[in-house]
Amino acid sequence: MPELPEVETIVRGLREPLLGRRLLRARLRYAALYRKGSLRVTWLVGRVITAVERVGKNAVFRFDRSRVMTINLGMTGRLVLVGADNTGRPATHKHRHGRFIFDHGVELDFYDPRRFGYVYITGNADLRSELNLGPDPFEISTSGRELGEALRGRRAPIKSILLDQRIIAGIGNIYADETLFAARIDPLTPAGDVVSRSRELLAAARKVLRRAIDHGGSTVRDYRRSDGSSGEFQQHHAVYGREGDPCLVCGEVIERIVLSGRSTHFCSLCQK
């Protein structure tokens, strides 16, 4: 599932080609792909893209006249940029559910084999509250104070809290595990017990996320950049997907447990 670094990479790849472009045609194949309350893609036709941004794990396209389209890639979603000369067009159109064609002939396509993603179109500028998203790790104070306040009193494991987009947006399973390893925190620790370490936890999250962005994100399964290429950060994971392998710091075997239905990777010696 694309997380903050993957969506950031996708958005950066789309910004230059799409900014200032007018949408000529738009189609979404399945009404079920609209998030509840969404307007239809045809409402965007004729409008010009004024911003391409990331909000949490979502790609957000702002158009003139306050029209906003959010695309959430779910588990297997992909945004593909197809040039006017057809460069970048995948060999098969299977699972191509959305098509957006712009005035310079460039096309943005939305593929999603498992269809857990969604499209949400609204005229409301306060997207964050509509999507019920907290700030991402780059949007809160470096001191860790806001993060500490958000964790205070919570008894759920810190790993589960990091995944809760209402509390802190952008982090999913890969980067929660990598962040907790970098901060040397046991994923099972009650979140409230981490308050005193929230500054280093936040610093670890930012460092891991920045490095991942520098490597174009992690391609574990489906994720691709908008030009179809893979990310490379999976080669630099310290714990995620490394169960049974030696810890890069201490040599202990990396463990994998299931926590609230999600696989969780950690080093029992480094993370206490």
Ligand SMILES: [Zn+2]
């Ligand atoms: Zn270790």
